[in-house]
Amino acid sequence: DAGITQSPRHKVTETGTPVTLRCHQTENHRYMYWYRQDPGHGLRLIHYSYGVKDTDKGEVSDGYSVSRSKTEDFLLTLESATSSQTSVYFCAISPGQAYGYTFGSGTRLTVV
Amino acid sequence: GIQVEQSPPDLILQEGANSTLRCNFSDSVNNLQWFHQNPWGQLINLFYIPSGTKQNGRLSATTVATERYSLLYISSSQTTDSGVYFCAFGDDKIIFGKGTRLHILP
Numbered sequence: 001d002a003g004i005t006q007s008p009r010h011k012v013t014e015t016g017t018p019v020t021l022r023c024h025q026t027e028n029h030r031y032m033y034w035y036r037q038d039p040g041h042g043l044r045l046i047h048y049s050y051g052v053k054d055t056d057k058g059e060v061s062d063g064y065s066v067s068r069s070k071t072e073d074f075l076l077t078l079e080s081a082t083s084s085q086t087s088v089y090f091c092a093i094s095p096g097q098a099y100g101y102t103f104g105s106g107t108r109l110t111v112v
Numbered sequence: 113g114i115q116v117e118q119s120p121p122d123l124i125l126q127e128g129a130n131s132t133l134r135c136n137f138s139d140s141v142n143n144l145q146w147f148h149q150n151p152w153g154q155l156i157n158l159f160y161i162p163s164g165t166k167q168n169g170r171l172s173a174t175t176v177a178t179e180r181y182s183l184l185y186i187s188s189s190q191t192t193d194s195g196v197y198f199c200a201f202g203d204d205k206i207i208f209g210k211g212t213r214l215h216i217l218p
Contacts, residue, residue, distance in 0.1 A: 031204070033205070035208075041210075042198065042208050042209065042210045042211055043198065043200075043208040044208075045205050045206075045207070048204070048205050050204060056204075056205075058205060059207070088153065090155065097142070097143060097203060097204055098143065098160075098162075099160060100145050100157040100159075100160035101145060101147075101157055101200075101206070102157060103147075103154075103155035103156075103157070105153075105154060106153055106154075106155075
C-alpha cells in the first residue's frame with residue numbers, strides 16, 4: 001500500500017536462526033502494529049507501538065520482540081525462529097486511535 | 113476479553129446479488145473497522161465506523177453501538193468483491209473477527 005512497505009516479502013529460514021522483519025512508513029503516523037495471519041485464527045496482534053521507543057504486547061507476543069528507534073521504522077524480531085512461527089506477517093499504521101488502519105502487503109515467512 | 117463474532121462464515125452468491133455481513137462485538141465500541149482481504153492477500157480498509165452509517169459506492173456500513181453490532185452491505189456484487197471481509201474493534205489495539213469468506217460467481 002502507498003506509504004507503507006514491508007521487507008522482505010518472502011523469507012525461508014531455518015529453525016533456531018534469528019529473523020528480523022521490517023516495516024517502513026512515509027506517512028509519519030504515530031501508531032504501528034505487527035499482526036500474524038494463520039488459517040483458522042484470522043489476524044492476531046503481536047506487538048504495537050504508539051511512538052518512538054514506546055511499544056506494548058499484543059495477543060501473541062511470546063517469542064517476538066520489537067523495536068522502534070525512529071517514527072518511520074518498526075522492526076519485528078524472532079530471536080530463535082520455530083516452525084510455529086511460520087505465518088504471514090502484516091504491518092499496519094494509523095495516525096491515532098480514532099482512525100482507520102492501513103496495512104502493508106505482508107511478509108510470508110517459512111521456518112523449516 | 114474483547115470478542116468479535118462475524119456471520120455468516122461463508123457466503124456464495126451470483127454476480128449482481130446483494131449481501132449483508134454481520135459483526136457482533138462484546139464491549140463498547142471503539143475503533144470499529146471493516147476490511148476486505150482480496151484473493152491475493154492484500155488487506156484494504158473499507159470503513160472506520162464506530163457509530164452511524166457510511167457509504168462508499170456499492171458498499172455501505174452501519175454500526176449500532178448501543179446494540180453492539182455492525183453490518184456491511186454489498187449491493188450489485190461483482191466478482192472483484194470476492195475475498196474475506198473482516199471487522200475489527202478495540203482501543204489502542206484492535207482485535208479482528210474470524211471473517212466472512214465471500215465468493216461471487218460470474
